Amino acid sequence: MTLAIMMIRQLFDQETSTYTYLIADPAAGAAALIDPVREHVERDLQLVHELDLTLTHVLETHVHADHVTAAGLLRERTGARTHASAAGAPCVDVQLRHGDVVRVGDVAITALATPGHTDDSLSFLVPGAVFTGDALLIRGCGRADFQNGDPGQLHDSITRVLFALPPETVVYPGHDYKGRTSSTIGEEQRWNPRLAGKSRDEFIALMNQLGLPPPRHLAVAVPANRACGTTPVAS
Amino acid sequence: MTLAIMMIRQLFDQETSTYTYLIADPAAGAAALIDPVREHVERDLQLVHELDLTLTHVLETHVHADHVTAAGLLRERTGARTHASAAGAPCVDVQLRHGDVVRVGDVAITALATPGHTDDSLSFLVPGAVFTGDALLIRGCGRADFQNGDPGQLHDSITRVLFALPPETVVYPGHDYKGRTSSTIGEEQRWNPRLAGKSRDEFIALMNQLGLPPPRHLAVAVPANRACGTTPVAS
Numbered sequence: 001m002t003l004a005i006m007m008i009r010q011l012f013d014q015e016t017s018t019y020t021y022l023i024a025d026p027a028a029g030a031a032a033l034i035d036p037v038r039e040h041v042e043r044d045l046q047l048v049h050e051l052d053l054t055l056t057h058v059l060e061t062h063v064h065a066d067h068v069t070a071a072g073l074l075r076e077r078t079g080a081r082t083h084a085s086a087a088g089a090p091c092v093d094v095q096l097r098h099g100d101v102v103r104v105g106d107v108a109i110t111a112l113a114t115p116g117h118t119d120d121s122l123s124f125l126v127p128g129a130v131f132t133g134d135a136l137l138i139r140g141c142g143r144a145d146f147q148n149g150d151p152g153q154l155h156d157s158i159t160r161v162l163f164a165l166p167p168e169t170v171v172y173p174g175h176d177y178k179g180r181t182s183s184t185i186g187e188e189q190r191w192n193p194r195l196a197g198k199s200r201d202e203f204i205a206l207m208n209q210l211g212l213p214p215p216r217h218l219a220v221a222v223p224a225n226r227a228c229g230t231t232p233v234a235s
Numbered sequence: 236m237t238l239a240i241m242m243i244r245q246l247f248d249q250e251t252s253t254y255t256y257l258i259a260d261p262a263a264g265a266a267a268l269i270d271p272v273r274e275h276v277e278r279d280l281q282l283v284h285e286l287d288l289t290l291t292h293v294l295e296t297h298v299h300a301d302h303v304t305a306a307g308l309l310r311e312r313t314g315a316r317t318h319a320s321a322a323g324a325p326c327v328d329v330q331l332r333h334g335d336v337v338r339v340g341d342v343a344i345t346a347l348a349t350p351g352h353t354d355d356s357l358s359f360l361v362p363g364a365v366f367t368g369d370a371l372l373i374r375g376c377g378r379a380d381f382q383n384g385d386p387g388q389l390h391d392s393i394t395r396v397l398f399a400l401p402p403e404t405v406v407y408p409g410h411d412y413k414g415r416t417s418s419t420i421g422e423e424q425r426w427n428p429r430l431a432g433k434s435r436d437e438f439i440a441l442m443n444q445l446g447l448p449p450p451r452h453l454a455v456a457v458p459a460n461r462a463c464g465t466t467p468v469a470s
Contacts, residue, residue, distance in 0.1 A: 012414035014249060020414075043413055050426045178278055179247035179255075181416065191285045 006107045006126060007051075010172065010181060011044065013037045016067040016217075017177050020044065021131055024053050025105025032057035032104045033080075034124060034131050035174060036070035038229050044070065045077060057104055060084040060092070061133025061174055062121040063225045065147065065215040072228030082228055085113070088120035091228035096122060114161050116154020117142030123162060129170040130185070136162050137173045138183045139192055144207050146214070147222065151207035155200045163189050241342045241361060242286075245407065245416060246279065248272045251302040251452075252412050255279065256366055259288050260340025267292035267339040268315075269359060269366050270409060271305035273464050279305065280312060292339055295319040295327070296368025296409055297356040298460045300382065300450040307463030317463060320348070323355035326463035331357060349396050351389020352377030358397060364405040365420070371397050372408045373418040374427055379442050381449070382457065386442035390435045398424050 009022040020040065024031035031053040036044055048055050055078040058071045062085065071082045072091065083102060086095035096102070098113035102124075110125040114135040121142075124131040134142030136158050144151045162171075167186025190196055194206060215221070224231045244257040255275065259266035266288040271279055283290050290313040293306045297320065306317045307326065318337060321330035331337070333348035337359075345360040349370040356377075359366040369377030371393050379386045397406075402421025425431055429441060450456070459466045 010416045012247070012416065014252075014414060017249075040414065043415075047415070050422065179249060179275065180278075180282070181245045181247065187285065 008126075008129065008172075009047065011040065011047075013040060013067065015039070017175050018064075018067050019172065019174055019176070019181075021172060022047065022051075023104060023107060023109065023126060024051065025107045026051070026053070028105025029053055030056045030105035030107075032059055032102070032109065033070075033074065034059045035061055035064070035133070036074060038068040038070045038073065041070045041073050041077070045074070048078075054078070055080040057102055057109075058082045059102065059109070059122075059124055060088060060225075061123065061131065061135075062118045063088050063147065063222055065218045065221050067217065068221055068224045069229040072230035075228065076230075083111075085111075085120035085122050087115075088122075089226045089228060091226065091230075112161055114157035116144055116150050116152075116157045118146075119148035119150070119153075121157070125165070128168075129172060130162065130165060131172045131174075132162060133174040136171060136188060136192075138171065138176050138178075138180045139188070141192070141194055142174075143210060143212055145210070145212070146218065151204040152200065154207070155195075155203045158195060159200075243361075243364065243407075244282065246275065246282075248275060248302065250274070252410050253299075253302050254407065254409055254411070254416075256407060257282065257286075258339060258342060258344065258361060259286065260342045261286070261288070263340025264288055265291045265340035265342075267294055267337070267344065268305075268309065269294045270296055270299070270368070271309060273303040273305045273308065276305045276308050276312070280309070283313075289313070290315040292337055292344075293317045294337065294344070294357075294359055295323060295460075296358065296366065296370075297353045298323050298382065298457055300453045300456050302452065303456055303459045304464040307465035310463065311465075318346075320346075320355035320357050322350075323357075324461045324463060326461065326465075347396055349392035351379055351385050351387075351392045353381075354383035354385070354388075356392070360400070363403075364407060365397065365400060366407045366409075367397060368409040371406060371423060371427075373406065373411050373413075373415045374423070376427070376429055377409075378445060378447055380445070380447065381453065386439040387435065389442070390430075390438045393430060394435075 007024040011020040021034040082092040096111040112123040117134040171183040242259040246255040256269040317327040331346040347358040406418040
């Protein structure tokens with residue numbers, strides 16, 4: 001058995017502070033994109049090309065409310081298969097459940113069900129790192145007040161699933177709004193102000209009183225993302 | 236001899252698309268910041284604290300024209316020693332020359348003179364990665380039309396100093412404007428549109444006809460940075 005050398009590249013959308021990730025097995029020439037953003041299809045395909053890779057998989061952590069996915073366009077352009085939770089966008093090729101493994105070349109990506117931000121939220125685990133979508137953010141977490149979000153479920157996802165990972169596991173979030181790019185499970189256990197030293201009930205109370213305005217693009221982004229972003233671009 | 240385990244954290248300033256880097260030896264509890272931005276002093280010090288580190292060094296790749304450094308404030312707050320090229324800001328504690336080694340705990344950071352964007356531009360080499368400031372950017376390079384910039388010198392710095400590094404060396408640039416976070420020397424040799432397949436004369440001609448507007452904050456940032464950013468904040 002060979003040990004695959006994994007490549008990870010982090011990409012950013014300044015407009016919505018969204019992170020996209022390229023995960024690749026360079027030896028096999030295979031690549032996956034997690035949470036690609038529609039406005040960056042050309043950038044991301046150019047990178048895949050320049051790294052001598054073929055895009056074989058697109059993975060969605062959840063149906064996003066703040067940006068439109070590039071999944072559908074990438075599927076049309078490359079033939080990549082799109083993946084999301086069974087509770088997520090119905091347009092995808094493969095529905096993932098907790099524990100399902102996606103193989104990108106020899107790199108194994110394990111889907112972890114981490115609902116609570118939305119009911120379809122997945123995290124993706126690779127050796128040494130986890131892509132947490134909007135479940136666990138750096139020193140924060142996703143809101144839980146729309147798309148069947150549930151603060152108690154989010155607490156369970158973070159504390160029972162993600163915090164069960166080794167503390168040195170690198171956390172790659174779906175967003176950051178302060179210019180931070182990664183964290184670790186151990187750091188978030190110790191320093192995440194929404195979780196450290198707080199009970200489940202305190203977390204729920206805190207989340208229920210955030211009083212955030214609705215996401216700017218909710219009404220457009222959610223239906224577009226349920227169609228894998230292949231709807232016409234709204235002006 | 237022990238092999239230090241090095242930590243690298245990338246931080247971003249959305250306003251000016253500037254990357255700051257934390258380099259640390261966690262076992263020794265020592266950290267350096269490369270190119271910290273004045274607006275992010277609190278964020279960066281909080282991160283240093285939460286990682287149980289002491290900020291011992293601040294390193295500047297050059298006198299920046301687009302943002303004001305946090306170096307002076309960090310020195311006041313932590314006692315960290317500030318470092319820059321001997322051709323750079325006169326306010327620093329330590330003037331670096333090509334080949335000088337800065338030790339952050341057991342992590343050796345080697346200064347490489349890479350002038351051309353400015354006459355004081357340094358890159359910083361650690362095992363497996365190089366922080367290139369504005370000399371080499373991802374699929375680009377810094378402009379060379381002010382602060383004693385020189386396109387021919389920039390070409391020599393990139394092709395003779397940086398491109399002499401192993402191709403797998405990770406490139407961490409001083410900026411990116413398209414949401415890319417890292418590259419490698421090999422990728423830039425092959426795909427950098429300003430350099431790949433172009434002669435030195437073609438590169439100089441290309442740089443001389445860019446016709447860019449002056450940096451927005453040049454008149455404020457350069458004098459502020461020559462004073463390590465300790466001048467009053469302009470409104």
